Amino acid sequence: MPVEPVTLAGRAMRLEPLAPAHHTELIAAVQDGELWRHWYTTAPEPQNMTAEIERRLGLLAEGSMLPFTIFGGAQGHAVGMTSFMAIDRKHFRVEIGSTWIARSVQRTALNTEAKLVLLTHAFETLGCVAVELRTHALNFQSRSAIERLGAKLDGILRNHQRARNGTLRDTCVYSIIQSEWPTIRAHLEWQLAMPRT
Template sequence: MPWPEPVTLLGEHVTLEPLTHARHDELVEAVRDGELWNLWYTFVPAPDKMRAEIDKRLEQQSKGSMLPFTVVAARSGKAVGMTTYMNIDAEQHRVEIGSTWYRKSVQRTALNTECKLMLLAHAFDELDCIAVEFRTHFLNHQSRRAIERLGARLDGVLRNHRRASDGTVRDTCVYSIIASEWPAVRSHLRHQLSRQR
């Protein structure tokens, strides 16, 4: 059996369901909200590249390196983005939460907080992970602040880590939450979520 196995995670504000092509048109509509593919410091598929992005994520899932999800808003029942467990290390029980994007209208809402809470809870409580990582561009200050608000700590910066879509070289900030920190982080996220309702 692959580790981790595909699963649907249900919350009050959001459902995370295994990624398939069934939500393709909704994901295209979602990415158009804010023209997210124009952000230079991150990769978000353009509308005409959505099918290829789904294919790529499903191929990585078949190789055991990624478990992709469609992010579905509970209120509308429509897809509003994607997220994944990636850089999966089944032997050490480590995952990274990444390749995440949400349509502009749901960013900085309870949906994001609950999404991260559910992914972290599944990783630590069900998959028995020893650590969960987050990575982002050094210059993506919005993403860095969001990761830090979760309670993740900066492990370090991978300098000249990879090329960005515009050809520039990216420095990557690596953050993590380790298993011993999870109870406090869980309480913190539940408190944040209660204030966002």
């Protein structure tokens, strides 16, 4: 399963391989909604953006993450980050995660389309048998978004990780499996074709 940097695009957004040159726009994106203040998320603080880019690029070099910058919105600027992570080449599985997007593009077609192009690449190019999505059990906005994709809850990992504020995180683990992908793809394409209210 060759997982190499690639640009993935849809109508409303594109995913480019993360690069240090995206730093300034990513700071502006994370400041849109002050996303780091949500204690249950992992969006970086503006002053830590360089370190976060370096961390993700380090994981890319190790072969365990394929990080992207999300571009979109009215101006086509960087609006967030996402990645393929927990890459399992032996068992043909990946996780879509470490995702955050600016408040101004939340609850728009952008996130749905980003997930569509990532899932399409995972199942149709990489040949994955399953794709995972994980989130904090108390991040109800994220859980709702994952469930709208059609992913199924596999279970909850109790006391799975420590959050930035020191509290213990229960992690909800969702997945989409290969046999479900044609139906999920049709569902996402239908969502994108419907007018948003």
